[in-house]
Amino acid sequence: MKSLSFLVPLVWAAVAHAADLGSIPFKTIEGKPASLADYRGKVVLVVNTASKCGLTPQYEALEALQKKYAEKGFTVIGFPCNDFGGQEPGTAGEIQTFCRTKYAVSFPLMEKVHVKGAERHALYTALTGPEGAFPGEVKWNFGKFLIGKDGKPVARFEPRQAPDSAEVTAAIEKALAP
Numbered sequence: 001m002k003s004l005s006f007l008v009p010l011v012w013a014a015v016a017h018a019a020d021l022g023s024i025p026f027k028t029i030e031g032k033p034a035s036l037a038d039y040r041g042k043v044v045l046v047v048n049t050a051s052k053c054g055l056t057p058q059y060e061a062l063e064a065l066q067k068k069y070a071e072k073g074f075t076v077i078g079f080p081c082n083d084f085g086g087q088e089p090g091t092a093g094e095i096q097t098f099c100r101t102k103y104a105v106s107f108p109l110m111e112k113v114h115v116k117g118a119e120r121h122a123l124y125t126a127l128t129g130p131e132g133a134f135p136g137e138v139k140w141n142f143g144k145f146l147i148g149k150d151g152k153p154v155a156r157f158e159p160r161q162a163p164d165s166a167e168v169t170a171a172i173e174k175a176l177a178p
Helices: 005-018 058-072 092-103 122-128 166-176
Strands: 025-027 033-035 043-049 074-080 144-147 153-157
Touching: 043 058, 043 122, 043 166, 058 074, 058 092, 058 166, 144 166, 153 166
Parallel strands: 043 074
Antiparallel strands: 025 033, 043 144, 144 153
């Protein structure tokens, strides 16, 4: 009998897309269970991050967004990722220390995840898989996905798109509007 293991990624992509984003579990950088359901009612900017990338200075703009919009119901969530050039090789503790000391990051950081390939995290499958909200692989570190108050994805921004660009801030403000 032929193995059907080649179907597993396809089935998983379909399951992840069919699932409410809030039902997809992940862990905080401290290893505690979390999901986007924990942020229901907030506008969330999901970003795959890296500490040793040419785009790493985007942490500064991400933190500025966090400070500017947090009281209005917004948060950035960083998902460290080592998928691109090994640019996030650190441990959870090293990543936390780097982010807090170098960029004064106050927004939540999650455990390191894969955002592409066979080991892609279910959240990223739901966002970028063939049946995802925004089909197409994450191209590099600092890809950004804006999630509305209802937990549904509303916008995607590519890695080089500055977090504080007019397009990103306009999308955030629109999502925050009553």
